[in-house]
Amino acid sequence: MSFSPRERALAAGVSGVLCAALGVGIGYLCALAVDRGSAPLHAVGSTVIDNAPAEMREWAIETFGTNDKPVLLTSIAIIMAVLAAMAGIAEFKRPPAGLVIFGIVGVVGVFAALDRPTAVWTWALPTLIGVGVAMGALHVLIGRLRPGVSGTATAPDPQLDQSTDTHTPAVPSEGEYGDVERRRFLVGASVVGGAVAATGLGGWALWRTTGSVGADRAAFDVPAATNTVPTAAPELKDVTTFITPNSDFYRIDTALTVPQIKSDSWSLRIHGMVDREIRLDLDQLRREHTPFDAVVTLTCVSNSVGGDLIGNATWTGYRISDLLALAGPAEDADMVLSTSADGWTAGTPLTALTDNRDAMLAVGMNDEPLPVEHGYPVRMVVPGLYGYVSATKWVVSLEVTRFDRAKAYWTSLGWAEKGPIKTSSRIDVPRPNSTVPTGPVTVGGVAWAQHRGIAGLQVRVDDGPWNDAELLPPDLLDAWRLWKWDWNAEPGKHQLTVRAVDGDGQPQIETEEPPVPDGATGLHTIAVSVRS
Numbered sequence: 407m408s409f410s411p412r413e414r415a416l417a418a419g420v421s422g423v424l425c426a427a428l429g430v431g432i433g434y435l436c437a438l439a440v441d442r443g444s445a446p447l448h449a450v451g452s453t454v455i456d457n458a459p460a461e462m463r464e465w466a467i468e469t470f471g472t473n474d475k476p477v478l479l480t481s482i483a484i485i486m487a488v489l490a491a492m493a494g495i496a497e498f499k500r501p502p503a504g505l506v507i508f509g510i511v512g513v514v515g516v517f518a519a520l521d522r523p524t525a526v527w528t529w530a531l532p533t534l535i536g537v538g539v540a541m542g543a544l545h546v547l548i549g550r551l552r553p554g555v556s557g558t559a560t561a562p563d564p565q566l567d568q569s570t571d572t573h574t575p576a577v578p579s580e581g582e583y584g585d586v587e588r589r590r591f592l593v594g595a596s597v598v599g600g601a602v603a604a605t606g607l608g609g610w611a612l613w614r615t616t617g618s619v620g621a622d623r624a625a626f627d628v629p630a631a632t633n634t635v636p637t638a639a640p641e642l643k644d645v646t647t648f649i650t651p652n653s654d655f656y657r658i659d660t661a662l663t664v665p666q667i668k669s670d671s672w673s674l675r676i677h678g679m680v681d682r683e684i685r686l687d688l689d690q691l692r693r694e695h696t697p698f699d700a701v702v703t704l705t706c707v708s709n710s711v712g713g714d715l716i717g718n719a720t721w722t723g724y725r726i727s728d729l730l731a732l733a734g735p736a737e738d739a740d741m742v743l744s745t746s747a748d749g750w751t752a753g754t755p756l757t758a759l760t761d762n763r764d765a766m767l768a769v770g771m772n773d774e775p776l777p778v779e780h781g782y783p784v785r786m787v788v789p790g791l792y793g794y795v796s797a798t799k800w801v802v803s804l805e806v807t808r809f810d811r812a813k814a815y816w817t818s819l820g821w822a823e824k825g826p827i828k829t830s831s832r833i834d835v836p837r838p839n840s841t842v843p844t845g846p847v848t849v850g851g852v853a854w855a856q857h858r859g860i861a862g863l864q865v866r867v868d869d870g871p872w873n874d875a876e877l878l879p880p881d882l883l884d885a886w887r888l889w890k891w892d893w894n895a896e897p898g899k900h901q902l903t904v905r906a907v908d909g910d911g912q913p914q915i916e917t918e919e920p921p922v923p924d925g926a927t928g929l930h931t932i933a934v935s936v937r938s
């Protein structure tokens with residue numbers, strides 16, 4: 407039994423996918439030697455992230471939450487697979503159309519890799535080598551789908567050229583492609599398939615085990631703070647705990663590959679509009695500076711009303727104001743542009759780093775070294791400001807500058823230059839759309855107005871009066887506040903709404919606004935049914 411022309415076209419499509427997969431696998435293996443950020447799909451994905459408009463980031467975070475990265479990579483892989491199948495068929499029908507498609511995809515990949523902020527020319531290599539291998543494999547494999555080519559797959563035969571000229575598919579007649587040819591193709595396809603499996607599995611194992619700072623982190627000593635902070639809080643059933651465990655802490659960043667920085671190779675440069683440029687490593691920080699603890703609630707500007715892109719931790723670190731004072735910022739500077747190891751930037755008002763708030767270079771999170779995806783070994787934490795203007799993870803540089811001279815990552819994409827956190831409150835219990843019994847029901851949740859504190863919280867049932875809720879300890883300026891209110895629930899469908907007042911006496915803004923460009927406003931309202 408032989409392949410019909412239609413089956414051969416199908417086989418060509420499969421060949422395209424196999425060859426592309428081989429190229430990607432080889433690219434990933436090469437990226438292990440160059441830099442993980444240069445890996446083909448990751449480079450394209452990072453470039454997509456960097457060029458996505460504010461609304462698209464909003465949509466992605468809202469739709470996929472912290473799964474946005476796997477979703478992005480999977481989408482790119484699916485698009486690549488479709489393109490590769492088309493390339494395989496095109497190469498079969500109109501050579502070298504398939505090779506041209508591979509080449510174009512390769513050029514896009516190379517540009518994406520070289521466009522990364524920390525890229526050097528070698529970042530082009532994984533994609534170049536991968537595409538080269540893929541093109542070679544495609545050429546050979548598709549050649550084996552053509553009849554009468556008994557040796558290696560070389561130049562197309564005259565008959566093929568003829569049919570190309572007359573614009574009919576170059577699928578040769580049935581009789582000439584026999585069992586021998588078919589077997590030769592299947593052997594070729596099996597070899598490529600085996601190579602895909604080998605590079606895929608090998609690459610996956612190496613990607614997971616090499617270059618990781620897991621062991622370095624395990625040996626990292628979190629310095630003992632010189633102060634103590636109150637973290638004891640009452641437990642409310644189904645209400646968020648006062649301290650968010652590290653494993654539950656929301657994660658938002660643009661890093662498709664998490665920077666892996668060993669603690670002894672980390673250093674920070676403080677430069678720009680300063681009297682003296684300074685370079686600091688962890689030994690110096692430990693020797694010359696005083697570690698302290700602060701309980702600070704981080705919030706993402708993309709958090710929608712009632713959302714969960716927020717977490718509270720005890721951070722251990724060093725005062726940024728002390729370090730800046732050593733460098734001596736210029737009189738007319740008003741911003742610090744912080745940069746992470748992967749090139750991401752945030753612009754923080756200089757005053758937020760030099761006033762008496764607990765702005766810190768954090769090395770500890772809830773008595774552990776920073777988890778790698780939360781910035782190991784060193785990140786910034788600045789009370790009162792959304793993460794995108796302050797919370798640089800894997801921080802390696804602080805440039806003292808001015809808002810009218812420098813733009814940061816998200817501000818250049820349309821988000822506001824300054825990002826003070828807006829007062830907000832959330833109902834955690836009862837769950838939205840749940841059913842509760844008639845009678846006493848505990849309503850509870852969290853409220854936050856970092857660096858202003860929470861002074862009051864009220865709950866309303868339907869259009870009824872506002873009722874004062876109980877604010878639970880601890881009462882800290884920079885952390886969220888747990889609250890509860892005892893509701894005497896009456897049968898029927900009800901709406902519960904919550905509002906907070908900050909420490910300055912300012913009520914939470916009730917007008918509904920989306921997160922773009924400087925944080926959502928509006929009141930959190932949930933629907934509940936009360937059983938009779």
Ligand SMILES: Nc1nc2c(c(=O)[nH]1)N[C@H]1C(S)=C(S)[C@@H](COP(=O)(O)O)O[C@H]1N2
Pocket residue numbers: 655656657658659660661704705706707746747750779780781792793794797798799800
């Ligand atoms: N290097 C780096 N730091 C970053 C980001 C990033 O994309 N890259 N995102 C910021 C944003 S938008 C937020 S909300 C916080 C989130 O910190 P977390 O992931 O530790 O919760 O990190 C900030 N620091």
Ligand SMILES: [Mo]
Pocket residue numbers: 658705706707708792793794
């Ligand atoms: Mo964020």
